[in-house]
Amino acid sequence: MTRGRSPVLQRRRLAAELQRLRGVSGKTLEEVADHLECSPAKVSRIENNLVAVRIQDARELLDLYGVVGDRRDTLLGMVRAARSKGWWAPYGDVLDESTENLLSLEEEAAAILVYDNSVVSPLLQTPEYTRSYLRSWTDHDLSTVDRRAELFQERQRVLVGADGPRLSVVLDEAVLRRPVGGGAVMREQLHALAAVAEHSGWDLRVIPFEAGPYQAMGFPFQIFEFRADPRVVHTEMFDGGRVLETAEEVGRYLTAFDQVRASAWEPGRSRDFLLELSETF
Template structure:
């Protein structure tokens, strides 16, 4: 992105976090500017993502909002990374993870999932089973995680609805997460969402055999401002990887293109989902 043409993805993420912290502190922009000895316009430019706070200003903001420990270190790292192109990090103690914030800002998401239904399409019961399998035992934390997933789904409707293209391995349809009744309900949910004008769902059937990209979930996020580079999101047990270089993004776009070319078309995929749902429901 060229300087002066608007915020990058990381600047928008940092801007959102600093705005949230200010609001939670109960302070106005004018008060923050006065306490830091800067112009109100400076605070506005930071919170709108048009300026990256320099080291001293960033530390002063975190001091003012009383942010310490790992959250402080994560935000300082994010501020440093906002000046660089491409990054590898997971800020799990700032957000549930940076992915949710990126998704909230995206215009479109292309998503491949080999084993599970993606969070944007999960029912509450399915989500509860997935979270429970992650060994989360605190009931309050489970409910917060589920509520966050349900909130994310608001992006699928409305005037600025997210363009979502999902490719699912048939294994994601047949794995009885939560038991047959929960899975049957989830498959009915997929049928409902798949007919939305902004949603495309394709299934890679078992008889496809081996295929390019098999078993490695990925998401490609694109943003409203064409000056903002697309982001590839990869996740494994070791953490989260975010790729932004043109070469890396292009490589994964090609992988996704191969996946959707190998999959059943939208109508055939809908028939496959209906068929599996009938099997699981015993109809």
């Protein structure tokens, strides 16, 4: 898997840049729509990343905004990249838009901060843990379970290689004590997590029950940091995920992550706990 240039993030960057260029030009939505011979609603959808921009529309927009030279070539390259397919395209039969957005964030992230309180993060799940977990989904038949389990394992490849993201994970003790798939599955999963805690480029910590309550308790989330883009937050809900982008929203989750990390054991103590706990299954 080659990391970078996620089509989903390319569309987001392109939409933001087209909106910025219109603002700089002083053009109204109506004036741009007249130039494209379309409705103002279509222009708004393009700028808010609700529809993909066609290459011809992009050329006409750049003409209108007076964008030339290398900058023009770069933006047209973004249009082409935004219309390409991500590595996850073969799994379209088991993907929704929310999951596609999450995969695109994972693909380009320079760092991923994870807090989970109910299940091991898919980025760290063993194959049998994943299958056991997915079998509990009442709307999944066996073939769907196998396809999604394959997708879960494939997405872990973003962590491999010299350009893989820095990983910082905090797990509530409840995640680790909940039996998923039986003793053998749990022992394998706990040993895998202990290996993560030993990894030189990653940081895994456990919040023990004895730490008491904390602000984020009950609300799993991930924070994605990028080399050239602002941080974003991804939160999980029963029917999909949500991406938060405003500075205020992201700042609140950064504060919450700092708190859960401070409440957790250091990686060494967390590793010892994982190995000790594995012996109880």
